Amino acid sequence: xxxxxxxxxxxxxxxxxxxxxxxxxxxxxxxxxxxxxxxxxxxxxxxxxxxxxxxxxxxxxxxxxxxxxxxxxxxxxxxxxxxxxxxxxxxxxxxxxxxxxxxxxxxxxxxxxxxxxxxxxxxxxxxxxxxxxxxxxxxxxxxxxxxxxxxxxxxxxxxxxxxxxxxxxxxxxxxxxxxxxxxxxxxxxxxxxxxxxxxxxxxxxxxxxxxxxxxxxxxxxxxxxxxxxxxxxxxxxxxxxxxxxxxxxxxxxxxxxxxxxxxxxxxxxxxxxxxxxxxxxxxxxxxxxxxxxxxxxxxxxxxxxxxxxxxxxxxxxxxxxxxxxxxxxxxxxxxxxxxxxxxxxxxxxxxxxxxxxxxxxxxxxxxxxxxxxxxxxxxxxxxxxxxxxxxxxxxxxxxxxxxxxxxxxxxxxxxxxxxxxxxxxxxxxxxxxxxxxxxxxxxxxxxxxxxxxxxxxxxxxxxxxxxxxxxxxxxxxxxxxxxxxxxxxxxxxxxxxxxxxxxxxxxxxxxxxxxxxxxxxxxxxxxxxxxxxxxxxxxxxxxx
Numbered sequence: 001x002x003x004x005x006x007x008x009x010x011x012x013x014x015x016x017x018x019x020x021x022x023x024x025x026x027x028x029x030x031x032x033x034x035x036x037x038x039x040x041x042x043x044x045x046x047x048x049x050x051x052x053x054x055x056x057x058x059x060x061x062x063x064x065x066x067x068x069x070x071x072x073x074x075x076x077x078x079x080x081x082x083x084x085x086x087x088x089x090x091x092x093x094x095x096x097x098x099x100x101x102x103x104x105x106x107x108x109x110x111x112x113x114x115x116x117x118x119x120x121x122x123x124x125x126x127x128x129x130x131x132x133x134x135x136x137x138x139x140x141x142x143x144x145x146x147x148x149x150x151x152x153x154x155x156x157x158x159x160x161x162x163x164x165x166x167x168x169x170x171x172x173x174x175x176x177x178x179x180x181x182x183x184x185x186x187x188x189x190x191x192x193x194x195x196x197x198x199x200x201x202x203x204x205x206x207x208x209x210x211x212x213x214x215x216x217x218x219x220x221x222x223x224x225x226x227x228x229x230x231x232x233x234x235x236x237x238x239x240x241x242x243x244x245x246x247x248x249x250x251x252x253x254x255x256x257x258x259x260x261x262x263x264x265x266x267x268x269x270x271x272x273x274x275x276x277x278x279x280x281x282x283x284x285x286x287x288x289x290x291x292x293x294x295x296x297x298x299x300x301x302x303x304x305x306x307x308x309x310x311x312x313x314x315x316x317x318x319x320x321x322x323x324x325x326x327x328x329x330x331x332x333x334x335x336x337x338x339x340x341x342x343x344x345x346x347x348x349x350x351x352x353x354x355x356x357x358x359x360x361x362x363x364x365x366x367x368x369x370x371x372x373x374x375x376x377x378x379x380x381x382x383x384x385x386x387x388x389x390x391x392x393x394x395x396x397x398x399x400x401x402x403x404x405x406x407x408x409x410x411x412x413x414x415x416x417x418x419x420x421x422x423x424x425x426x427x428x429x430x431x432x433x434x435x436x437x438x439x440x441x442x443x444x445x446x447x448x449x450x451x452x453x454x455x456x457x458x459x460x461x462x463x464x465x466x467x468x469x470x471x472x473x474x475x476x477x478x479x480x481x482x483x484x485x486x487x488x489x490x491x492x493x494x495x496x497x498x499x500x501x502x503x504x505x506x507x508x509x510x511x512x513x514x515x516x517x518x519x520x521x522x523x524x525x526x527x528x529x530x531x532x533x534x535x536x537x538x539x540x541x542x543x544x
Contacts, residue, residue, distance in 0.1 A: 374487055
């Protein structure tokens with residue numbers, strides 16, 4: 001009998017249609033059937049011996065919420081008969097309802113050992129518990145997962161033991177993930193968590209990768225990439241990472257119309273086994289990164305979301321190093337400026353923060369100058385070692401891209417038709433903060449903010465807390481200016497100040513957007529005295 005191995009995940013939604021992703025244990029027909037009569041059905045497709053379906057559901061009614069079930073070959077597979085959770089629903093809010101956007105990144109999914117979680121309660125588990133306890137209460141309209149949904153290079157003890165049953169851990173890549181099958185295990189471990197599984201079945205989600213979805217410091221430099229390509233295990237790791245990302249994350253980011261026009265999706269579905277077609281695509285993405293676009297756009301009424309690939313779209317050669325290749329940069333500009341008057345809020349999702357603590361920014365700009373040869377070959381070699389050791393690879397490590405994004409944001413936020421807010425949503429740095437930029441030569445009409453929220457579930461060592469607290473301080477700014485002078489770094493296109501944080505812990509931010517108003521809330525997962533978990537508000541404020 002056909003059964004669910006993973007899912008369902010509610011992914012794309014708009015006023016009349018939705019997509020629901022599932023993985024099954026065998027080929028079958030997957031059907032989503034809603035209580036209000038909306039439905040969708042499709043056959044599964046196969047990749048590397050695994051079976052998947054992305055069901056397009058049509059006939060939904062705007063402004064409603066309807067329960068749904070998943071049937072495989074006509075037999076109900078979801079919800080399970082003994083589920084302790086409320087029914088999964090597909091909601092289609094209207095512009096008048098406003099929009100709640102929850103976001104965060106960095107979820108290490110290792111299950112607690114002995115009932116105690118060494119990194120504290122999981123923010124997604126806690127959000128799920130709150131929604132399940134009051135199904136008719138407040139919930140996000142969409143959940144943005146901004147990278148490191150899985151950790152291919154930092155596996156749990158249980159996954160390490162499972163891998164050791166497949167191959168010799170003394171051979172590279174050792175205790176890290178090696179191939180597609182091992183990636184599937186990471187997703188099982190992460191998304192079969194009962195609370196997270198139910199949450200993702202009832203709250204739509206948008207996702208983008210970051211480095212740990214493939215490997216720490218992925219694409220940090222041309223020298224790094226050359227070193228990785230010289231190994232005998234990297235190619236399979238990268239192919240498997242990109243293939244699994246496309247199946248488990250990227251497909252659900254796309255609308256039914258985009259899927260219908262996607263030749264790869266058609267090729268994978270039309271053949272009995274789509275592995276070769278998908279592997280060819282991944283090989284092309286590795287050899288010619290500019291030929292593939294992982295970034296995407298979603299419009300939620302009068303809110304525009306642009307999810308930007310800040311990993312695979314990089315140009316790494318030191319003499320023309322950029323965060324986005326020319327085609328990607330042109331795409332971003334086009335999407336930002338397209339019918340600008342049609343949106344009130346612009347959200348730019350990038351896994352890596354644009355605005356960092358000032359000391360970190362100056363060190364990254366200095367390092368980019370050193371690696372580029374500003375102080376000669378010796379400093380270039382030293383700079384490369386420092387870059388890798390200290391993870392100096394954010395937007396500030398690509399100074400021309402940092403400035404280009406600043407210019408684009410200022411252009412979008414100035415003049416008639418400017419949105420009320422422009423928010424850069426990021427994660428990665430294992431703490432949360434709010435920073436607001438200012439331009440010396442202009443004053444945008446939009447309220448612009450860097451909103452950083454991380455982690456959802458991961459450790460925050462004392463050294464990170466101390467380093468980032470100091471990085472925002474006045475002495476750190478003075479130190480950073482001295483370092484930047486040594487690198488002969490040009491001034492950044494903007495200045496900025498921290499207006500909130502830093503906050504540390506497992507956490508989520510939520511933007512509530514209604515008309516031209518915007519309200520921001522930060523909630524942290526906490527264990528109460530009775531041993532239960534709860535989300536506590538650490539900050540709430542108006543942005544517009």
